[in-house]
Amino acid sequence: MPEKEDKIIVGIDLxxxxxxxxxxxxxxxxxxxxxxxxxxQRPFEQIVADMGNTALKLLEENGYSVGNCLGxxxxxxxxxxxxxxxxLYSNNIRWEHVPLADELKKYLPLPVYVNNDxxxxxxxxxxxxxxxxxxxxxxxxxxxxxGGGIVINGSIxxxxxxxxxxxxxxxxxxxxxxxxxxxxxxxxxYASATALIHDAKEMAKQHPESVLWALCEQDLEQMNAKxxxxxxxxxxxxxxxxxxxxxxHLADGITDIANIFRPDIIVLGxxxxxxxxxxxxxxxxxxxxxxxxxxxxxxxxxVIAENGNDxxxxxxxxxxxx
Amino acid sequence: MPEKEDKIIVGIDLxxxxxxxxxxxxxxxxxxxxxxxxxxQRPFEQIVADMGNTALKLLEENGYSVGNCLGxxxxxxxxxxxxxxxxLYSNNIRWEHVPLADELKKYLPLPVYVNNDxxxxxxxxxxxxxxxxxxxxxxxxxxxxxGGGIVINGSIxxxxxxxxxxxxxxxxxxxxxxxxxxxxxxxxxYASATALIHDAKEMAKQHPESVLWALCEQDLEQMNAKxxxxxxxxxxxxxxxxxxxxxxHLADGITDIANIFRPDIIVLGxxxxxxxxxxxxxxxxxxxxxxxxxxxxxxxxxVIAENGNDxxxxxxxxxxxx
Numbered sequence: 001m002p003e004k005e006d007k008i009i010v011g012i013d014l015x016x017x018x019x020x021x022x023x024x025x026x027x028x029x030x031x032x033x034x035x036x037x038x039x040x041q042r043p044f045e046q047i048v049a050d051m052g053n054t055a056l057k058l059l060e061e062n063g064y065s066v067g068n069c070l071g072x073x074x075x076x077x078x079x080x081x082x083x084x085x086x087x088l089y090s091n092n093i094r095w096e097h098v099p100l101a102d103e104l105k106k107y108l109p110l111p112v113y114v115n116n117d118x119x120x121x122x123x124x125x126x127x128x129x130x131x132x133x134x135x136x137x138x139x140x141x142x143x144x145x146x147g148g149g150i151v152i153n154g155s156i157x158x159x160x161x162x163x164x165x166x167x168x169x170x171x172x173x174x175x176x177x178x179x180x181x182x183x184x185x186x187x188x189x190y191a192s193a194t195a196l197i198h199d200a201k202e203m204a205k206q207h208p209e210s211v212l213w214a215l216c217e218q219d220l221e222q223m224n225a226k227x228x229x230x231x232x233x234x235x236x237x238x239x240x241x242x243x244x245x246x247x248x249h250l251a252d253g254i255t256d257i258a259n260i261f262r263p264d265i266i267v268l269g270x271x272x273x274x275x276x277x278x279x280x281x282x283x284x285x286x287x288x289x290x291x292x293x294x295x296x297x298x299x300x301x302x303v304i305a306e307n308g309n310d311x312x313x314x315x316x317x318x319x320x321x322x
Numbered sequence: 323m324p325e326k327e328d329k330i331i332v333g334i335d336l337x338x339x340x341x342x343x344x345x346x347x348x349x350x351x352x353x354x355x356x357x358x359x360x361x362x363q364r365p366f367e368q369i370v371a372d373m374g375n376t377a378l379k380l381l382e383e384n385g386y387s388v389g390n391c392l393g394x395x396x397x398x399x400x401x402x403x404x405x406x407x408x409x410l411y412s413n414n415i416r417w418e419h420v421p422l423a424d425e426l427k428k429y430l431p432l433p434v435y436v437n438n439d440x441x442x443x444x445x446x447x448x449x450x451x452x453x454x455x456x457x458x459x460x461x462x463x464x465x466x467x468x469g470g471g472i473v474i475n476g477s478i479x480x481x482x483x484x485x486x487x488x489x490x491x492x493x494x495x496x497x498x499x500x501x502x503x504x505x506x507x508x509x510x511x512y513a514s515a516t517a518l519i520h521d522a523k524e525m526a527k528q529h530p531e532s533v534l535w536a537l538c539e540q541d542l543e544q545m546n547a548k549x550x551x552x553x554x555x556x557x558x559x560x561x562x563x564x565x566x567x568x569x570x571h572l573a574d575g576i577t578d579i580a581n582i583f584r585p586d587i588i589v590l591g592x593x594x595x596x597x598x599x600x601x602x603x604x605x606x607x608x609x610x611x612x613x614x615x616x617x618x619x620x621x622x623x624x625v626i627a628e629n630g631n632d633x634x635x636x637x638x639x640x641x642x643x644x
Contacts, residue, residue: 079619089618136482152482160458160474163619164584171574174496183577183612252493255505260582262486290505296411297401297485 013312052107122149124315335634374429444471
């Protein structure tokens with residue numbers, strides 16, 4: 001294949017089990033991608049060598065060289081020193097103080113940017129997604145936990161010290177639920193998919209007459225975050241109560257985020273977002289009513305993320321700003 | 323008096339009842355100050371004329387002219403468009419869309435900066451106060467309401483749209499207390515001086531045997547935010563319960579702020595801060611235990627503001643950055 005001349009970006013989505021590597025154009029559209037297992041138990045040098053060599057191979061296979069490349073962005077789980085490209089601490093890959101950017105430059109002698117994966121996802125939705133064209137956006141991801149990122153004036157807002165902007169760790173409920181962070185009653189303990197599944201299991205156990213119990217085929221291990229919504233859709237009282245309660249907690253968390261950051265838009269990511277308007281409609285209603293100064297001030301709209309499975313690569317690539 | 327050559331700043335603290343006008347040196351130390359009544363019912367042009375002419379007189383009386391002046395900073399209550407120096411909305415002075423900076427330039431042809439008074443107080447503590455030398459600081463003021471400001475990289479953080487950074491309006495309690503903003507259970511509804519006084523009145527009414535009841539001389543109208551602390555100091559069960567409850571709510575609010583902004587330091591202002599270590603000690607203990615990633619990440623210290631009665635002028639002056 002003859003060597004191409006167009007400029008591209010390498011976006012790398014580092015996860016606890018797999019590493020996705022992609023090439024995007026200057027609009028962050030993915031042109032090619034591949035993935036490798038992380039094998040997180042290896043020394044980090046081996047993981048980064050695999051990452052670098054796989055990226056080089058992907059470039060070559062697609063007719064590019066390092067010379068085409070404007071830079072490399074990496075989204076990593078954990079707490080990141082983005083200024084120096086260091087993974088300070090990541091529970092998922094069990095890294096501490098890993099100089100990821102410098103290590104990768106040994107293979108890809110380019111500007112390398114590293115940031116937290118949720119921050120990357122936020123920036124990716126601004127670069128090419130539901131928040132396209134917005135200077136200021138909040139991104140909230142509803143998964144195993146509740147994470148997120150804030151974009152202010154087109155850049156990731158990181159707070160004063162690494163480990164800031166923990167959007168899932170603001171006070172939310174009052175049941176004394178233990179959060180994964182050690183504190184009680186964080187948003188994550190009520191609005192994560194994990195929390196919804198936990199609540200749904202409790203509810204189903206107590207209500208063998210419910211549609212919910214039928215949906216999981218009388219096996220609590222089969223319960224997922226979609227079932228409460230599906231049960232509610234049929235009119236099942238248990239499902240309706242679960243969904244109502246879940247949305248109320250999430251709405252309060254989102255109102256806090258609006259009152260603190262007053263972004264142009266609030267983007268929701270994570271598996272639960274497949275519920276679409278079943279989530280955004282009541283959330284927007286709540287926000288219109290409860291956001292500070294709602295009658296006179298700007299109230300951001302809540303929308304669903306657009307980048308889906310590509311969020312990791314697009315988000316990482318968007319660290320390389322054009 | 324011969325004209326001086328040193329550079330100075332004019333800081334103006336605009337309030338609903340009075341306007342404080344001060345001259346500071348380049349370290350934001352107040353060299354001279356005066357005050358005039360706001361008479362808020364007048365057209366804004368008259369108020370600003372008074373403001374400008376009084377500032378000119380103060381300069382002259384102290385041997386300065388406009389030529390000595392690096393700029394003018396104004397702290398205003400309400401929602402401010404700081405980029406354009408416009409008071410978008412202020413309940414206290416009943417202003418809407420007042421072009422404050424442009425109007426004042428008619429009298430003081432200088433760079434004029436306007437920001438929200440709580441934001442100014444935050445910046446003032448960084449410029450010359452408890453957060454001196456910190457690039458990143460959170461300021462929380464406990465008064466009639468709960469307000470505050472965030473300084474990131476030495477500048478006021480304003481969020482995406484005017485009306486952001488409403489630190490008093492994040493979810494806190496679960497009693498269904500109506501907040502002044504219309505929402506239920508905001509931090510302000512539990513951690514303002516107003517909330518503490520309200521709780522103390524309720525408690526005293528129910529406990530005529532309490533020290534609290536004696537302290538207010540059996541007259542609930544005399545209750546203030548100091549009395550619960552004074553009662554607690556004597557071992558009074560009612561006082562202790564009130565203080566414990568108040569601090570727990572405040573601690574949760576401050577933990578949220580730490581988790582979201584991860585500043586170098588958290589500065590508390592407002593009348594209740596006269597309690598000093600009775601506040602900061604338990605708050606710091608709570609934060610050390612409950613802040614996200616406390617065992618590995620930076621945990622900000624909670625301290626008491628230093629600028630006291632001068633906070634308005636120093637904060638406003640600090641908008642003019644050297």
